[in-house]
Amino acid sequence: MSDTHGATSANAADRAASERPLRILIGADTFAPDVNGAARFAERLAAGLVERGHEVHVVAPAANRKHGTWAEVHEGQEITAHRLRSWRWYPHDWLRFALPWRIKQNSARIIDAVKPDVVHFQSHIIVGRGLSVEAAKRGIRIVGTNHFMPENMLEFTLLPKAWQEWAVGLAWKAAGRTFGRAEAVTTPTLKAAQFLEKHTGLAGVHAISCGIDAHKYSPNWEPRTENRIIFVGRVTGEKQIDVLLRAVTLLPAELDAKVEIVGGGDQKRNLENLATELGIADRVTFTGYVTDEELREAYHRASVLAMPSIAELQSIVTMEAMASALPVVAANAMALPHLVHDGENGYLFEPGNSEDLAAKLRTVLEASPEEYNALKAASAKFIKAHDITRTLDTFESLYRGERVTDPVTESMPVILPD
Secondary structure (H helix, E strand, O other): OHHHHHHHHHHHHHHHHHHOOOEEEEEOOOOOOOOOHHHHHHHHHHHHHHHOOOEEEEEEEOOOOOOEEEEEEEOOEEEEEEEEOEEEOOOOOOOEEEOHHHHHHHHHHHHHHHOOOEEEEOOOOOHHHHHHHHHHHOOOEEEEEOOOOHHHHHHHHOOOHHHHHHHHHHHHHHHHHHHOOOOEEEEOOHHHHHHHHHHHOOOOOEEOOOOEOHHHOOOOOOOOOOOEEEEEOOOOHHHOHHHHHHHHOOOOHHHOOEEEEEEOOOOHHHHHHHHHHOOOHHHEEEEEOOOHHHHHHHHHHOOEEEEOOOOOOOOHHHHHHHHOOOOEEEEOOOOHHHHOOEOOOEEEEOOOOHHHHHHHHHHHHOOOHHHHHHHHHHHHHHHHHHEHHHHHHHHHHHHOOOOOOOOOOOOOOOOOOO
16 A cells, blocks of 8 residues: 555656746847747747746847846747847848857856756857856756758858868867757757758757747638739848749749748848849839738738748748748758648749749749649648647657657658768
8 A cells, every 4th residue: 555655656746847837048049139030939939938837048149238137028928038248240130149258157157046947059159058068067957959050151251162161060060069968959850850960970869840829820811913922031142032033034924923022131232133133123022020910911912932042940931921821932952841842832943943933933823723722721731730839848848858759740751962
């Protein structure tokens, strides 16, 4: 009887421990008000965890000269933000970074004040490196998530072309050291997980979708009154928006296709000039940064999302468009094929090939109402696997040290090129 009672008490204790709210410290090199996929994921993760009753602290560079600790509200939830003194990197249009030579000292100070149950860093570059070093010293559980590809930052480093391959190699070695301190390493897709393992020597990387609040986006089933192609994201070189603009010039004139570029970045002026040179400036609108409500309206008035980027580890924008029941035409590169099922909810085109992009856009825009609605319905169906509820469930388990089975969000085999 006593053995049974003891086992019951132990089970109850285990259950209580697994349900106890956690104190979570999230580290990010980019966080709101920055507008990019990694920042949006960290923000949604933090807010979702607070909504579930956890205490969440975020360490991130200050968005301006003001730095310190204070409460911030994100997605309607209050978190404690530890904003580090930061410097602006002027080759980039908004990037600020925490001072690397003070990151260990700042990390130690914050960890000792917060006493977190778990540290979850979002990149290895500066904040993640400091937090992982100091958390490891204190025996605190560490989870690391990678949203970063070194190639994405090459154009902002000002390094000569001859040195860039060497720099990428150093960046991957640094990533291997930092992620090597984590008990669990994640990245948004299976292909991104294999990519990280290949370049760092890590093993057992979890593929966990960034997830989105799909219920915040709704389909527009009204008949189309125009052909409007939308791109959403940073207006930077690796997004290859120039490929989209050149593709538009190849579409039949009778389609009268319009393009809406939502987002800001260092290439905006160059792309405006390109649109003028191509003779399509009157059909291309650069809306800049928009609010969440304005973004939902933009998805509603669009006919198709074009995603020509070649460096997406997942693409939250593509998931938002799918939740809005938009067909997607995307580059057949990195993780985009996991979201765009060719011929079902959109089409894949050869990266960098404006002619192929134009052909696939034309297929969508010239589709019959029945064919077009089938593409829309497929997007709405496929996005269900990426609901953020599943993402939060999985990360909660990782934080508690529980074994997890990666949510199945992909239906295609992944083969990395040699």
